[in-house]
Amino acid sequence: MLSLVNGSQTIGNSRGFWLAFLAVLALALIYPIFADSYDVGNFSYFLIWIFMALGLSLIWGYGGMLSFGQTFFFGIAGYSYGVLAIIMGGGSMTILALVLSVLIAALAAAVLGYFMIWGRIGGVFFGIVTLAATLSLAFFLGQTAGPEWHIGGARLNGFNGMKGMDPLTVGDIYIEGTLLYYVMIALILIVYLGLRMLVNSSIGNVIVAMREDPQRAEMLGYDVRKYQLLTFAVGSGLAGLSGALYTSWGQFITPSSIGLPAAAMPIVWVAFSGRSDLTATLIGSFLLLFGFQTITIYSQQAALVLMGGLLLATVMVMPQGFIFGIAQLVSSRWKRRPRPKKKRDPDRDAHSQMRRS
């Protein structure tokens, strides 16, 4: 089972890669000892979004469905967490609220996915229907400023955003600061390794087969629609995990984290990184989030212009993604060398960038 973390659907299967991986993990684990708590909090903030990016990589890169609706499920779970945490009254119940809100997001994806996938909506239409749903949700939530818009004691508050929910709590301990950081690292580790196992399993092979040629996969006896629905629900559930964690992190969520330009962000991260590989997505998304946050301090508009420029540059220059492209370039260069024993890992270059940041 565990051996499935390595396979043909992921890059970085060598021993060198895993050594580098462990080194990065070790660095991540000791990071809070050196950094001050503000930086650690910021760091956890970047990590929140990684799940959404990994989910999109699964849906789009592996499953071949271009979903523009990641923030739709992000928002559904984010708001669900808020509502549930308020209704169920904080405390350890917030953990249940987190789990439930992720399930609600996955369920919403299953319903929306049913209509689209069984309606044979594919290609560009998949993207624009999911985007239309996303924008409509943002529009709807923006209109909920009045006091009549509440679920139990939880007021939606329109554009001002929903607040007043507890952060994730176990017993009396709020999961915040350094503790939250470690929870994030653990969750990312679980999700990342879990997804690697998923895509390298027999299910993953079918998912990739239906991306390459849905008809052929169907002729081979697989009900492509079920696999597409599964991929869509899992990937969207991950977006939901990001959403619920986001609400818990700031105890706050607004419709602007659903609508434009927020909806474009996961696309930019994943496209830039290399959608067809989980590791590339993980590294690239982290780098972009870090860069974006750094520039946002000076000017949010400039940061968004840069994101748009990166998206444009990616599809024009390197459609398979920059991080993925660099990894391939490095790997092919090293493979040409006569001594395969000293083969360097393709991902290390990208990893060293991560370490530097």
Added chain:
Amino acid sequence: MVTARRTGAPRGQWVQRASCIRLRPEGLVFAELFSRFYQFADVFSFLILASAGLAIVFGMMGVINMAHGEFIMCGAYVTVGLVNLGVPLPLAQIMAAIMAGVIGVVVEVLIVRRFYRRPLDSLLATWGLSLIVTQGTLLIVGSSIRGIGTPEGSFAVGYYTFSTYRMILFACALAVLSGIYILFMRTRFGVIARATMQNAGMAQALGARTGRIYAVSFGIGAGLAGLCGALYAPTMTLIPTMGATFIVESFVTVVIGGANVLLGTAPAAVFLGLVRMTLNAGYGQIIGQIGMLFAVILIIRILPEGFSSILVRRGR
């Protein structure tokens, strides 16, 4: 559409006149019917004007132009800028549409042209462009510019008064539809364009310059988007992100219109207009928009190829 409601003349709702004239019952019925028609016409013209440009670009090239909203924004900004300089409104609107069209041709040549074989990448490229333009405008122009008021003028039917400008918009929507029909069905360009649409390789072999046809079609699409922005500029608050208010409606119209744009867009707009009008009148704007989205999701489940598929089948 959100911002459209905030300012400008009452829309979808009607002002009761102070001086009530006693009407005979049949006059009342007519007024009621006309008011329904007015609301329908309002939604219908919005859908047609917002989606015509997108539909042409999609129909011709299979490309969904994610920067469609930004061409609309461009049309609106140019119109308002020109009016503030003293240009009469109709002239400013025409110039804005042409301006958007020219920019569209430039965008086609520089960017979109490379992606005809990769429609999904064209989506991403135009979305990147959209981000750059929206946020760039925010950086350069600022969050809002001084708007222009809706042209005055109203007319009365029975107890109700209606804005004349809304009726002009309806006329423009019909004019755009017939213009597209004439352009594609009655001109030499239209014949070549339809040939390119059906089989680009064959059309090229017969001597059509498909590259130029694509550029012109994209320009027409962008120009129509600019026209939409120009026409709605007087009724809206102008913000750089205003394109987003149009794109949901234009997307869903194109999606359920289906692949054959010349046949699909108008019936799709009629259907969505009816759904929207009924829900708006009964339950308000929010339910109207969400109900429309649900209708779209149901329609794509029942008619995956959109309305044009029924018409095409009938026609055979």
